[in-house]
Amino acid sequence: MKKTLSCLCALALMGSLTILPFNAEAQAMNPNETVEVKAEHQFNYFKVSGTISKISEKQDGLFIATIDSEENPFAFYFNEETLIFDNAGKKVSLKEGMTITAYVDSSRPMIMIYPPQYSPDVVIVQTENPGTVQLDQFDQNFLNSAKDLVIHLNEKTEMINLSGTKLNKEAVNDKEVLIFYEVVLESYPAQIGPSKVIVLERDENEQKSSETEKAYKLAEEDYYMINGVKMVPLRIIAEQLGYRVDSTGNGAVVSKGCTFFLITRGTATYVHNQTTKTFAESPALLEPRKTYVPYEFIKELVDHY
Secondary structure, rough: OOOHHHHHHHHHHHHHOOOOOOHHHHHHHHHOOOOOOOOOOOEEEEEEEEEEEEEEEEEEEEEEEEEOOOOEEEEEEOOOOEEEEEEOOEEOOOOOOEEEEEEEEEEOOOOOOOEEEEEEOEEEOOOOOEEEEEEEEEEOOOOOOOOEEEEEOOOOEEEEEEEOOOHHHHHHOOEEEEEEEEEEEEOOEEEEOOOOOEEEOOOOHHHHHHHHHHHHHHHHHOOOOOOOOEEEEEHHHHHOOOOEEEOOOOEEEEEOOOOEEEEEEOOEEEEEOOOEEOOOOOOOEEOOEEEEOOOOOHHHHHOOO
């Protein structure tokens, strides 16, 4: 009962109910008619493409590739954890001059500068070798989200996740995946036998460890000292750990599931679910639109990850 009440309180504080748009025009035409609206499937991952003009080493095995383009220039970070394949599914190393497509998790925080900088999980190098890579999602019948493609998986199909763990074919169901294939059987729906499938998620323990490490790294790169207290940016660290951050105008509600924190700038006390706690130093707006909180708050976020 206590857990349910906490969830209700979090929802009340966030005030973020989703309201579906009402189709007034269709209703006016025939109030008794059921109107079916077929929405395009929205993927969490998105892709960006271009040609690498420069690769630079930043630090500790982290590299940044610069993509020159008159329309949509961008850059992306990569390291040994980044999966890099050619369009035929073979592992390759990135070099200047390569044409690439990078697949990025939209739920991850991004550095809001121009041109944008991404941290893709998978990078595909386009080569002259035969092979196509496609982002998609498949149901239990292995029919894709657009209902126009069926995949056939067998013991020859390499199926892995972002951690490199080998998977069985059922692990593909209802997950965002990258499929590698060459031949399409003309039928409706079309049919293919992918040579490789990458499920776009990591092993749970590895994911938690990786995100926690990145959160602490962000705190080391961006902080202020106030009265001997190390202050770190709230939003980017909380979002790195998978929390939702909603502004209240003078602070924020940080939430995940039934856990929430109510934080107010200029006030040392904050609310964690139904408990009032105290910061060593009051949260403050130390840069435009960036609220900073004491460094120790990261541990509390990690403990409820």
